[in-house]
Amino acid sequence: MHKRLVNHCTIELSLIPDGPILIKSGKEGADPTKPDMEFVETYHQDGRTIYLPGSSLKGAIRAHAERIVRSIGSDSKPTNPNLLWANDPLNDNYDYLKDRKDKQKKLSPPEIHLHSSFTDRLFGNTSIASRLRIEDAYPTDRTQLKLEERNGVAIDRVFGSVAVGPFNYQVCTGGEFKTKIHLKNFTLAQLGLIGLVLRDLNDGWFGLGFTKSRGLGTVRVQYEQAIVQYPACVLNSENQISLLGHSNLSWNHTTLLGVGAFLEESERDRYGFPKDDRLDTPVSAEAMPLGFGVQLTWHGNTVTDLFERSVKAWKKVVMSGATS
Amino acid sequence: MSSNPPPPKPSRPNLANSSPRRRNNSEQALPAKPYELIPFPKQPPCLKRPAGHDKYLPDRLHGTLFLTLTVQTALHVSTGVVVMGSDIGNNRIPLIKTMVQNPDQKLTIQGSSLKGCVRSVYEAVTRSCICKTKAKKLQIPDKYSECTPEPKKGRLDVCPACQIFGALNWQGLIEFQDAVCQSTGFATGFMPSLYRPRPDQRRAYFRQGKVAGRKFYYHTIRAIDRGQNQGIPVQTAAKEYIFTTALHFKNLTAEELGTLFIVLGQDPQYPIALKVGGGKPIGMGTMTVQVTAIDCIKGQNLRDRYVAYQSPDSTQLTGDVLQQLMQQHIQTAHASAFVEKPQLDALLEVLRYPTDREPPTGMY
Numbered sequence A: 001m002h003k004r005l006v007n008h009c010t011i012e013l014s015l016i017p018d019g020p021i022l023i024k025s026g027k028e029g030a031d032p033t034k035p036d037m038e039f040v041e042t043y044h045q046d047g048r049t050i051y052l053p054g055s056s057l058k059g060a061i062r063a064h065a066e067r068i069v070r071s072i073g074s075d076s077k078p079t080n081p082n083l084l085w086a087n088d089p090l091n092d093n094y095d096y097l098k099d100r101k102d103k104q105k106k107l108s109p110p111e112i113h114l115h116s117s118f119t120d121r122l123f124g125n126t127s128i129a130s131r132l133r134i135e136d137a138y139p140t141d142r143t144q145l146k147l148e149e150r151n152g153v154a155i156d157r158v159f160g161s162v163a164v165g166p167f168n169y170q171v172c173t174g175g176e177f178k179t180k181i182h183l184k185n186f187t188l189a190q191l192g193l194i195g196l197v198l199r200d201l202n203d204g205w206f207g208l209g210f211t212k213s214r215g216l217g218t219v220r221v222q223y224e225q226a227i228v229q230y231p232a233c234v235l236n237s238e239n240q241i242s243l244l245g246h247s248n249l250s251w252n253h254t255t256l257l258g259v260g261a262f263l264e265e266s267e268r269d270r271y272g273f274p275k276d277d278r279l280d281t282p283v284s285a286e287a288m289p290l291g292f293g294v295q296l297t298w299h300g301n302t303v304t305d306l307f308e309r310s311v312k313a314w315k316k317v318v319m320s321g322a323t324s
Numbered sequence B: 001m002s003s004n005p006p007p008p009k010p011s012r013p014n015l016a017n018s019s020p021r022r023r024n025n026s027e028q029a030l031p032a033k034p035y036e037l038i039p040f041p042k043q044p045p046c047l048k049r050p051a052g053h054d055k056y057l058p059d060r061l062h063g064t065l066f067l068t069l070t071v072q073t074a075l076h077v078s079t080g081v082v083v084m085g086s087d088i089g090n091n092r093i094p095l096i097k098t099m100v101q102n103p104d105q106k107l108t109i110q111g112s113s114l115k116g117c118v119r120s121v122y123e124a125v126t127r128s129c130i131c132k133t134k135a136k137k138l139q140i141p142d143k144y145s146e147c148t149p150e151p152k153k154g155r156l157d158v159c160p161a162c163q164i165f166g167a168l169n170w171q172g173l174i175e176f177q178d179a180v181c182q183s184t185g186f187a188t189g190f191m192p193s194l195y196r197p198r199p200d201q202r203r204a205y206f207r208q209g210k211v212a213g214r215k216f217y218y219h220t221i222r223a224i225d226r227g228q229n230q231g232i233p234v235q236t237a238a239k240e241y242i243f244t245t246a247l248h249f250k251n252l253t254a255e256e257l258g259t260l261f262i263v264l265g266q267d268p269q270y271p272i273a274l275k276v277g278g279g280k281p282i283g284m285g286t287m288t289v290q291v292t293a294i295d296c297i298k299g300q301n302l303r304d305r306y307v308a309y310q311s312p313d314s315t316q317l318t319g320d321v322l323q324q325l326m327q328q329h330i331q332t333a334h335a336s337a338f339v340e341k342p343q344l345d346a347l348l349e350v351l352r353y354p355t356d357r358e359p360p361t362g363m364y
């Protein structure tokens, strides 16, 4: 089913440093006149600039998503594959994704999906492609960036003098970085979890980048817009969202649809997607440009409304785990 | 050729004149030292596997502490950078050592500086390692060397301070944000050249070949604002300046959080203040702490937080409820013997605030 694209969500947001942040470049110490640790830089729009690499952002978001799932779900594989759990991707040998009789053989794609953890289904593992992609975050206005060098020293506990340092590092304390998060073929619960992760990022429950224990990495999250698209749907004559070629599948034009909603029951169950993965929204669908596809758009701060709704779907997943 | 006169050259202090007593060779003639060494607990550090970051444990505490820090004696936390006075809007000063200022030009105490200061007190009142020192290995008391966990080899046991403040290769459970001044502007002070500690002369640093304890400077009623010694103007936060900050924590036990409250001076039995930044020997850097709010969750509240986008009810506590919660955790810490009472009692004598102690005179 992954060859089909049934839904896609793009969340456009800005990350605004709330205090210093540092995404370290790998090449420390190459130039002795440079700070010991400097911000990663790249060329963007014909100029050199610091930026937040999408890979770092994804790493931090994934780590926190796993932390949430382990905290209220399980941190190891439950017997029932539909229960909420998160693995530790770094220390998982993924034996459960291999055929029990023949370890050389992988399971079928639906079985692999079914037996992978909630977070692996979203962020990917060696056998599943990631559903989530984050673009590199670039400054909206390079002139607004505030960069400074900081010094660190450790004070000697016995003599009161400097025991370590000074070592210096470059931080960004002001400006705004714009990025986009893309989710494809997502369940509403997955979208809900991303909403909770971004809420926690904004609340300072985790940070981005290096030396978080020094209080670095705290950012505010500001939403520009979110667009949910159903590329294989059209708005029919009754102003309903309907899946092309499946005249029996249509929904009210204000419906938020998870991947499971588009699948036949048998296929949905084989993959372990939730039933009835849909919610009503205050947003009306519009036809996408070029006539194909349907989209719902949340502007500015109303993006949190999208998350509030999706978290209800997430809650269902959590609660089903709690009762079994 | 420039016609400007050369900048005034500070003259080296005349030791014979400025401090006649110093010329006597006996150690007795030294002025009272402005610090004390707090001896180590009788028992060596107790090492344990830290709680880690993988998940929020249901029986532990997670959240944010909101702090207000009030400057009691002039504060200078150096950036290590010296600039011309005109660079920071003061044309009368040729050169000045700067403090960090945020993008709104407000004085800022780096999170790392605050963390170091809080950590050193936490270390002293718990059975923790000597985490940073240039003392030689042979001079470190038995089992007190700095924790060096190796997570990759499965060696994770660390002392109480390393568990919550972190160690090499191990991220701690507490994160300190920058403390930002409530008002814009700054004061200018003067930092005399302070002498390096002289471990060979001050034999008190050692006892039977081992370091004798952890060094803490006394609070004094005021800082010496101008010495006869050579020195340099410094950007400072003056008395009454107020800073605010937030401190995030996860997976703390009640004892650990209680001990943190004690270290932050929230136990009425132990009214202590922090000593932050430079100029400690001359009375600088005294700051009192007020915990203004706490956002703290565990157990069912943790679950509630993660099944709703909006927090169900505010978990933020202030006022009397906050005070009760703090005192309750402080009592838990005392009762659990997690806090070493002899060390805490000794520290109280050094870090007690308010104080009637005069700043040192003469040499420091």
Ligand SMILES: [Zn+2]
Pocket (backbone or CB within 6 Å): B128, B129, B130, B131, B146, B147, B158, B159, B160, B161, B162, B163, B167
């Ligand atoms: Zn330690």
